[in-house]
Amino acid sequence: MNKTIASQSILFKELPAHHLEAVLAIAVEKPLEKGALIFSEGEPGNGFYIVVEGQVKIYKLSLEGKEQILHIFGPGEPFGEVPVFSGDVFPASAEAVKKSRVLFFPRRRFIELISADPTLALNMLAVLSRRLRDFTVQIEDLSLxxxxxxxxxxxxxxxxxxxxxxxxxxxxxxxxxxxxxxxxxxxxxxxxxxxxxxxxxxxxxxxxxxxxxxxxxxxxxxxxxxxx
Amino acid sequence: MNKTIASQSILFKELPAHHLEAVLAIAVEKPLEKGALIFSEGEPGNGFYIVVEGQVKIYKLSLEGKEQILHIFGPGEPFGEVPVFSGDVFPASAEAVKKSRVLFFPRRRFIELISADPTLALNMLAVLSRRLRDFTVQIEDLSLxxxxxxxxxxxxxxxxxxxxxxxxxxxxxxxxxxxxxxxxxxxxxxxxxxxxxxxxxxxxxxxxxxxxxxxxxxxxxxxxxxxx
DNA sequence: GAATTTCTTTGACTTAAATCAAAAAATGGG
DNA sequence: CCCATTTTTTGATTTAAGTCAAAGAAATTC
Incomplete structure (x- = not known):
């Protein structure tokens, strides 16, 4: 089934079965062609995504057109969560590197679920923390x-x-x-x-x-x- | 009082009064001399901090001794949260830039509180998300x-x-x-x-x-x- | 307020990596 | 399988920023 990969995502680890179902129920699947733009830096984000199949790159572009890739995500990995919690716009852009499928989780409904289930909140905190850690080494590498x-x-x-x-x-x-x-x-x-x-x-x-x-x-x- | 600054921290925004009290109750205050090391990259983290007074820098060092500062935090700002949720070690080091006071929140007890209060969890998610957004621009700047x-x-x-x-x-x-x-x-x-x-x-x-x-x-x- | 330490500026030089230009490989439809 | 696009490699050149060394300012301490 489409959502098996998603259900194995770190985000949903140790989630009680009925909660997992509730979470997956709010997701919408989106098929993506190679090169498809998923969102652009500066856009308001009304939800986040999980890669089901394929590969998605998160990147920034300079005015001169040079690109800095922040992540390349594969199956099971969530992306685009920042605006969900910061209330801000997407800080970077996302594009399918190859033909892919992703699940979209609408902000509102996801926040309701996270409020009801501390495990889900803690998992999301773990995801963001690890990403913060990764950025930390990326900054170190670039600079030092x-x-x-x-x-x-x-x-x-x-x-x-x-x-x-x-x-x-x-x-x-x-x-x-x-x-x-x-x-x-x-x-x-x-x-x-x-x-x-x-x-x-x-x-x-x-x-x-x-x-x-x-x-x-x-x-x-x-x-x-x-x-x- | 010592904890007034902390209670105004973004982390505790909109927190019901009795929850705020419970959170502040688990905190331990630590005075810091200028230049005092708070934690080092690679150390296991058993809690996080909030600056009450002074200034704290979060940084990485290269082998050759060059330093990259990731943040400089002032009163009200939390730091050192990554290992609390990632279960990992500190990805960077922290040092007081001037004579400072910080509150320390032990991991275990804080996780209990966060599990009980969705507002606290969402606030923490907002903090980490904004930080992720900040790193995003730092990476863009360094690279592009x-x-x-x-x-x-x-x-x-x-x-x-x-x-x-x-x-x-x-x-x-x-x-x-x-x-x-x-x-x-x-x-x-x-x-x-x-x-x-x-x-x-x-x-x-x-x-x-x-x-x-x-x-x-x-x-x-x-x-x-x-x-x- | 002189002295020591720390921080900032200036100068001469080196270098890692970018740019521009173009050839060579690899990939993918038709 | 061949052509067309995309990706990767090579070469010549430029440049932003680092290194090393030392002088000048500022800040702290006694």
Whole structure:
């Protein structure tokens, strides 16, 4: 069923069965074409979303058109919650990276449910807290580390999430990765090349073999690997 | 009384009187010397804080010792909530910038209270959401704007908060401001000088007169003021 | 109020990463 | 399978901002 993924979302963890039903009952499913705009920065938000299938990017654009990706969310992950609670507008934009399906939860009705169920409120607090934590490292990375360190950190993180720790597979394009890391495709390309030359990694399309995990970890911490 | 400031905190807005009392009852006051460390990144968090008096900075340090300030909080503002809900460690460190007093709210007991009072939960959700929104712009600024634009944005924001919109007064040192803007004191100093030469501002210690508000606003949006 | 510490500014230099331009690969319909 | 679009790579060049070093101001303390 459509909502099975949603029901497994962190947001609804440990929710009593009848509450879960009530929550899912207020959701509306929306199919999205690749590239479809879900909402734009500055728009008022009258609800939030959960990805059911596909991938959604949350991003900001500069006037010159450069993009900074804040998150890329997959199945089960909620997004667009900020205006629900801050009463403000969307602080960033959302777009389907590939053909996707999402559930929409209207603000009003969701707030009613959250008021009635502390578990739901605590889950939402946990979601926002983790996101805050993630932003914290994104800010640290942008401000205190250079691109190679950010990339190394990303690869190390990926390897922890994926089954085989010695080979990771990017689930996004290199262009998107560049934008997520706060740089541009040209720079990312050059750095991937350099890391290959130093035998830290081996790149093969979206597959990246981690040849020197420890070296990557050190680089990620921004202590140059073996001080040159 | 000590807790009057805390009771005016956004966190406790619209809280029924007896609930407010119950919440304040679990708080413990802590006096802090200037420079006192409140918690460090990586430490487990067993509660959060509210500033009663003084100023607290939340920051990250790189290995090389460069600092990125994430927030500077004053009276009424809560901080250190992330681990309370994420179950994780503190993602950043906190230090008193000046002699201060804070209230500490132990995790366990606060969670009990929040479970019992939806208003409190919703207030906390609002706090975290706004913070998420703030981080969003911090990330955008770091990644998509250059230092002069960030500084201009900061000044414009300050002028909106303060009574007299044509003259702002920094409530933090220039060194701290540099760190907050993701740069170093030398660079900030040079940029203040440049902006003075262009008659955008006039600097006098911590007082900065905004001579060309529109120019600053445009610069903040990163569209160069009058294209050079 | 002289002295020590801290904060801010200035100068000369280096560098990481952006820009611009264009070639080379990869992808995806028709 | 081929063409057209999109994505990625390479090269040459520019530039914003960092580093290092040291002088000047301000603030604090004795």
């Amino acid at each position: 580390k250079e691109v190679p360190a950010r990339l190394a950190g990303y690869l190390v993180l990926l390897s922890k999430e994926q089954q085989n720790p010695s080979e990771v597979c990017l689930h996004i394009s290199k262009g998107h990765l560049a934008s997520f890391l706060g740089t541009i495709p040209e720079t990312l390309s050059r750095i991937l090349k350099k890391m290959s030359e130093k035998d830290l990694i081996r790149v093969n399309g979206k597959k990246i073999r981690l040849l020197d995990y420890e070296g990557l970890r050190m680089l990620a911490e921004s202590g140059r690997p073996g001080q040159e | 704007k250059e230092v002069p634009a960030r500084l201009a944005g900061y000044l414009v924001l300050l002028s909106k908060e303060q009574q007299n919109p044509s003259e702002v007064c920094l409530h933090i040192s220039k060194g701290h401001l540099a760190s907050f803007l993701g740069t170093i004191p030398e660079t900030l100093s040079r940029i203040l000088k440049k902006m003075s030469e262009k008659d955008l501002i006039r600097v006098n210690g911590k007082k900065i007169r905004l001579l060309d508000y529109e120019g600053l606003r445009m610069l903040a949006e990163s569209g160069r003021p009058g294209q050079e």
